[in-house]
Amino acid sequence: MTLTLHFAKTPEYKNIIQKYIDALTEWRRMVELDIRPERITEFRKNAKKEILIEYNAYRDKKIDEARQQMETIEKRYKNTRSVYLDPQAEILRRQDFDLEFSAMEYNDIVDLLSDEKRDFTDYELKKINAHYRRDLKIQTLLDSQKLKRKEQYKNDPEYQKYFEEFQTLQAFRGIGLGMVYFPSDEDPKGYVTENLESILDSEQYAHSLSNQIQKVGQLIGNIPTMKDSNPTVFTKALPAKKMEFEEFDERIFEESPNYDITIRFKYLKERLDDTTTDRWDFTRDDYDAYQHYQYLEGRHEQKLKNDSSYKQRYMRAKNTIIEQKKEEAK
Incomplete structure (x- = not known):
């Protein structure tokens, strides 16, 4: 099963894993300095406790966030009425x-x-x-x-994203550091898991700690960077202005020097918006432009998956921009 694991791509998540690496690094230093075993054991147990507390708190926070987002999306649908443009x-x-x-x-x-x-x-x-x-x-x-x-x-791409997140986080709620997810574009599943707890539960030699430090460091390095769209760039006034955009306008691609997230929002809205209901009517009291943008990105991801012809044209336009940047950099 392929998982997107958005929760495991955030800087906060990576920082928790980095604290694990830092703890192993300090533990290795103590072993190399031949510090008394009882002091090392105390350090190891305290490090595990602190990392586990932070890791569990982060997981619980993301579970609550996913639940709240699912409830918000469900409420938005239930408060929606049909709209007939014609x-x-x-x-x-x-x-x-x-x-x-x-x-x-x-x-x-x-x-x-x-x-x-x-x-x-x-x-x-x-x-x-x-x-x-x-x-x-x-x-x-x-x-x-x-x-x-x-x-x-339940068919809304944003709802499905948060539902997957909720289910995944709930599934390993009692496992702690025994199964930690590492997103990876190199793995067919889209992720690998690692037991970070076992090494903290027993004495280790310096070389085994070095191997674990290197391994987990590589796993962190393989985590794809999650796009972090800034919700403050959207306002309620955005949808009010109608604009016409050519297919694959250069400004919708992040790789373009002329990239503009507001233009991308309007471009996607023009092509993929829900015009059958008032769910994304900007005059509604519960309208959220950032959530609207996330919905459109989800629809676009679905189109890329389901329409191979569109995906080829989209990737061709994107690659053209990348090649142009390379030429200009020479």
Whole structure:
């Protein structure tokens, strides 16, 4: 299973692991100076206790953050109403469904409601419900589709990110330093795990400490840098101004000297925004431009994964900018 492990890419997380390395370095120095074993044992136990306390506190904080973000996203969806940018088109869609529905037999309705890939509108579900109020089988299928519609927030890329984070952190809550995650682009899973606790639980020679210091140092070095978008660059006024951008405008790429995160936000909003609801209406009291940006980035990541043609064009444009920078640097 591939995990993104955002919590393990933060400077705070890396600092905790660095304290582990620092403790091993001091422990090795004490061994090399032939300091009394009882003093080394005391140092080792205290170091483990301090690192474990900080590590557990960080994990619990990230669990709370993930839970709060999931609740915020769920609430935003539940407080959302449908928006029809083209009421006439919506009327035509309803008429098409009415025509389709009128030609259906009972088994056709059952097959239609059994299609997990189909997303029904409230109008369609109400229409079917009105005709089959006393049919247990269809009511059961309707309940399933209503639940699916009610839980649309679970398909939100940001919700999925925090849900994965929450589950992962909860899974090793009682393990402590026995299984520490290290994100890695070099591993097919996207991460490796290391037991940092075992070496702290027994006496060690200087060379074994050196090996562990080197190993964990390399693991830290392999952790990808997490993009840290500054939420202060977004304001409620941003979505109000409409702009037209050409595909792969140079300013949307971080590699470009003309990169502008505000332009990237507007570019993604123009192409990937949710226009069917008012969830990201900037006039809402609970509107958060930074959360809006994170949502758009999540939609963009999904597009890169699911649309190979788009990904090729995007990467080609990105690589062109990188090559231009190299040429200019010569």
